[in-house]
Amino acid sequence: xxxxxxxxxxxxxxxxxxxxxxxxxxxxxxxxxxxxxxxxxxxxxxxxxxxxxxxxxxxxxxxxxxxxxxxxxxxxxxxxxxxxxxxxxxxxxxxxxxxxxxxxxxxxxxxxxxxxxxxxxxxxxxxxxxxxxxxxxxxxxxxxxxxxxxxxxxxxxx
Amino acid sequence: xxxxxxxxxxxxxxxxxxxxxxxxxxxxxxxxxxxxxxxxxxxxxxxxxxxxxxxxxxxxxxxxxxxxxxxxxxxxxxxxxxxxxxxxxxxxxxxxxxxxxxxxxxxxxxxxxxxxxxxxxxxxxxxxxxxxxxxxxxxxxxxxxxxxxxxxxxxxxx
Numbered sequence: 001x002x003x004x005x006x007x008x009x010x011x012x013x014x015x016x017x018x019x020x021x022x023x024x025x026x027x028x029x030x031x032x033x034x035x036x037x038x039x040x041x042x043x044x045x046x047x048x049x050x051x052x053x054x055x056x057x058x059x060x061x062x063x064x065x066x067x068x069x070x071x072x073x074x075x076x077x078x079x080x081x082x083x084x085x086x087x088x089x090x091x092x093x094x095x096x097x098x099x100x101x102x103x104x105x106x107x108x109x110x111x112x113x114x115x116x117x118x119x120x121x122x123x124x125x126x127x128x129x130x131x132x133x134x135x136x137x138x139x140x141x142x143x144x145x146x147x148x149x150x151x152x153x154x155x156x157x158x
Numbered sequence: 159x160x161x162x163x164x165x166x167x168x169x170x171x172x173x174x175x176x177x178x179x180x181x182x183x184x185x186x187x188x189x190x191x192x193x194x195x196x197x198x199x200x201x202x203x204x205x206x207x208x209x210x211x212x213x214x215x216x217x218x219x220x221x222x223x224x225x226x227x228x229x230x231x232x233x234x235x236x237x238x239x240x241x242x243x244x245x246x247x248x249x250x251x252x253x254x255x256x257x258x259x260x261x262x263x264x265x266x267x268x269x270x271x272x273x274x275x276x277x278x279x280x281x282x283x284x285x286x287x288x289x290x291x292x293x294x295x296x297x298x299x300x301x302x303x304x305x306x307x308x309x310x311x312x313x314x315x316x
Contacts (some may be wrong), residue, residue: 097189
């Protein structure tokens, strides 16, 4: 999985701690000492997916495009890493003896079905957890984090 | 995910249809018109993982090293694709303000925990299904497959 998924998840959580603010890629990258250009690429992907909105101009930057309750971990994984399953069925049964050339073995092959069933449990788990859930867990487990994050961004020179 | 996972899963299922036989990589590859050398690499990985056993000599080849009830889909995925999670936590929190240099953020980071929880559901699903289950499903859904496979291997010239 693209390491940008980790960056994107943490950046979305950080944006929750500074609500209403528009934050540049440079500032978001500075928080974790990430390369700005490469984080910016991930933030653009989140924007294309409707997770962030991007404001241009001197006060420009990124902010959440919707409530964190409406952003699931799966939304972010798909935005950054694509929607493909880890297991890709190449329909090798098509080359097997007695294969039906009209069959879609991605649907009928029982190996493929079992692998997809596992992917579905994974996706269901990620779809059942939102950025708001993570923020609530952080506030519960590490109560100083929200204030510290706000203060850090407030003190950061542009 | 390595496409060898698909090949390995189907090859293990095929070996169940010709029990007691030792089958060369060349014959197993011919069944799905796969490249022998590359399938052989996957079969060697299954052998190192104790899923297949390899017999050398003129009558040599591969056979299942244990009962298909004892071979889970997860065993095969891990043998071919490795044991790493799809999401790799690089602990970007370590570079964040106020980070604890002694912390293992793979364990304490709530983003990392949520991603790992999803991976666990995926692995649990794969670990709950065996090659014997797949074979039983094939026999139920496609009753001619077992005999056809046996006949095909019997008729195949070395």
